[in-house]
Amino acid sequence: MSEKSIAPTKSLNWQSDHSVNNSIEGNLSGITEENTSTKPANQLGSGLLGWYAICSTESLEDGNLYFFSMYNEPLVLYRDKDSRARCIKDMCPHRGASFQGGVLKEGEIVCPYHGGRFSADGDCTNLDRITCQHIVDSNYNNYAKKIHLYQYPCVEKNGYLYIYYTGRAKTNLQDFEIKSSLDNLDPENYGFKTDEYAYEEVCVDFKCDWARIIENHLDILHIFWIHGDTIPDKDVNKEVITSFNQKIKRDGRHIESKYNYKSKDLGEFITLKFLPPGRVCIYKGTPETARYIQVLDHIPLAKNRARVIVRHYRKFLKNKLLTNLVLFKQLQHRIYYRIFSEDYLVLKTQTFNEQMGYIQKDNVKLLGEDKMIQYYWDWYKSSLNKDRPWELHPTTENTNSIYLDKPMDYPPENTKLVDTNNRSIILNLLLRLLFPIGLIVLVL
Numbered sequence: 154m155s156e157k158s159i160a161p162t163k164s165l166n167w168q169s170d171h172s173v174n175n176s177i178e179g180n181l182s183g184i185t186e187e188n189t190s191t192k193p194a195n196q197l198g199s200g201l202l203g204w205y206a207i208c209s210t211e212s213l214e215d216g217n218l219y220f221f222s223m224y225n226e227p228l229v230l231y232r233d234k235d236s237r238a239r240c241i242k243d244m245c246p247h248r249g250a251s252f253q254g255g256v257l258k259e260g261e262i263v264c265p266y267h268g269g270r271f272s273a274d275g276d277c278t279n280l281d282r283i284t285c286q287h288i289v290d291s292n293y294n295n296y297a298k299k300i301h302l303y304q305y306p307c308v309e310k311n312g313y314l315y316i317y318y319t320g321r322a323k324t325n326l327q328d329f330e331i332k333s334s335l336d337n338l339d340p341e342n343y344g345f346k347t348d349e350y351a352y353e354e355v356c357v358d359f360k361c362d363w364a365r366i367i368e369n370h371l372d373i374l375h376i377f378w379i380h381g382d383t384i385p386d387k388d389v390n391k392e393v394i395t396s397f398n399q400k401i402k403r404d405g406r407h408i409e410s411k412y413n414y415k416s417k418d419l420g421e422f423i424t425l426k427f428l429p430p431g432r433v434c435i436y437k438g439t440p441e442t443a444r445y446i447q448v449l450d451h452i453p454l455a456k457n458r459a460r461v462i463v464r465h466y467r468k469f470l471k472n473k474l475l476t477n478l479v480l481f482k483q484l485q486h487r488i489y490y491r492i493f494s495e496d497y498l499v500l501k502t503q504t505f506n507e508q509m510g511y512i513q514k515d516n517v518k519l520l521g522e523d524k525m526i527q528y529y530w531d532w533y534k535s536s537l538n539k540d541r542p543w544e545l546h547p548t549t550e551n552t553n554s555i556y557l558d559k560p561m562d563y564p565p566e567n568t569k570l571v572d573t574n575n576r577s578i579i580l581n582l583l584l585r586l587l588f589p590i591g592l593i594v595l596v597l
């Protein structure tokens with residue numbers, strides 16, 4: 154596995170002092186709980202500030218600027234002259250313009266407003282271009298110090314691009330203190346061998362609360378109901394809703410819930426893992442033997458704006474040629490777009506109800522099977538109190554909304570990609586039909 158890193162070397166992996174010393178065995182309507190954390194039950198190793206997967210490495214090509222945001226803060230990713238990914242605040246330190254409309258020249262980002270150009274380390278490399286020469290000459294050091302890009306640590310690993318988000322971008326990457334380990338997010342560290350699988354990936358943007366989307370992905374019951382007609386699995390539909398034996402575990406790294414069929418012969422149905430702050434893994438069966446797994450990354454773009462990247466790893470149909478022939482990628486995209494739009498109205502209404510204060514302790518009831526969701530909210534609320542990420546770059550209704558809709562590139566909010574995907578399916582089917590017809594015509 155390749156790993157390119159421009160994160161500071163200082164790494165604090167708190168797991169190392171973390172031993173198993175506490176175990177609760179109980180049975181709440183078929184649920185077994187196990188707490189292997191020495192920290193208070195609601196504290197995982199990472200809070201809301203930490204490592205987030207932002208996009209796949211292929212989606213960041215040399216020469217391209219990738220705009221997004223985190224907790225309202227506008228950011229941009231690009232590759233420097235050595236092709237290493239950089240994550241900077243989308244604000245030129247000369248006079249505060251966005252880099253939208255800017256370009257990359259030999260891996261240096263150039264501001265569209267006055268042409269300010271910045272090296273990978275963030276220094277302005279053409280000060281004489283953006284100010285009068287005599288000012289630069291007389292007060293160069295003082296001036297140069299102020300014109301500097303603000304950055305976040307950025308690492309590429311297993312085909313993902315991660316940033317270490319703290320809400321406080323710095324001019325020097327070495328000044329970051331990394332408090333959580335990126336390894337905690339790695340499915341390889343939970344018994345899953347990535348290179349035995351092929352994968353397809355889909356990106357979706359939602360206008361709703363980020364935390365609610367994660368809850369949705371930890372909710373096993375809704376899959377049978379709302380997605381029952383869409384998921385191509387005979388075990389998952391409205392008719393077969395069944396109850397499972399559930400085993401829940403949480404330690405400093407993650408919360409895990411295993412769902413076993415009640416009949417022992419059938420074994421494990423699904424294992425769910427929440428890897429804070431933004432990753433959910435869903436394994437069909439045990440992580441070691443799963444026929445497929447989904448890795449879902451959740452990115453808190455802004456208030457009421459969130460992005461999800463879902464990667465579907467599978468053991469079947471790994472051959473690229475065959476995958477292309479049967480249009481597997483396009484058909485997968487079609488299913489995912491549909492699944493996410495099935496959730497969308499629910500997520501938007503829940504977000505509204507939450508923000509209006511309707512969803513309160515006595516107004517909604519988590520049931521026995523929702524124990525994992527309860528654990529997740531425990532973590533979320535304690536992290537929210539501790540990290541307060543939404544208070545780092547707060548907006549009000551008077552704030553200009555220029556950045557808000559910019560990153561909403563993916564369905565269901567924007568159906569352009571769904572339409573393109575559907576057109577591609579039809580076109581390819583026609584081409585596959587035309588070929589044998591043409592052949593027959595030729596023979597005749």
Ligand code: FES
Pocket residue numbers: 245246247248249250264265266267268269283
């Ligand atoms: S604002 Fe960017 S160069 Fe002036």
Ligand SMILES: [Fe+2]
Pocket residue numbers: 369370375376380492496
């Ligand atoms: Fe869903």
